[in-house]
Amino acid sequence: MLKVSIIESPRLVIEGKLIAPWTSELRAESTRAREVLHGRELMVDMKSLIGISQEGENVLLELMSDGVNPRGRVVFTKHVLNQLALRMRKDLRDANQ
Numbered sequence: 001m002l003k004v005s006i007i008e009s010p011r012l013v014i015e016g017k018l019i020a021p022w023t024s025e026l027r028a029e030s031t032r033a034r035e036v037l038h039g040r041e042l043m044v045d046m047k048s049l050i051g052i053s054q055e056g057e058n059v060l061l062e063l064m065s066d067g068v069n070p071r072g073r074v075v076f077t078k079h080v081l082n083q084l085a086l087r088m089r090k091d092l093r094d095a096n097q
Helices: 022-037 054-065 075-096
Strands: 002-007 011-018 043-052 069-071
Touching: 002 022, 011 022, 011 054, 022 054, 043 054, 043 075, 054 069, 054 075
Parallel strands: 011 043, 043 069
Antiparallel strands: 002 011
16 A cells, blocks of 8 residues: 655655555556656655655656655665666666767
8 A cells, every 4th residue: 555645746756665556556656746746856754764666666666756855764765766777777878878
């Protein structure tokens, strides 16, 4: 189960496990939130996330590539975000070569 809440319009809070079918829910909610932000940065708060599947990582990577700012406070989410940032940098380097 995944719970997605919009808190103070520029922030989404996700709780639970980021796995299918909830990955599409996060993608849809982030799209809706960015539409009303009119260019302002969207932050995704992952402090209560307890699990992320490969598909969940892929969605987070997509969001990061689109300028969404995911934040985690616990070691698990920080580690996943660091790995995704490295993956994104590598993909950008590969695309520029």
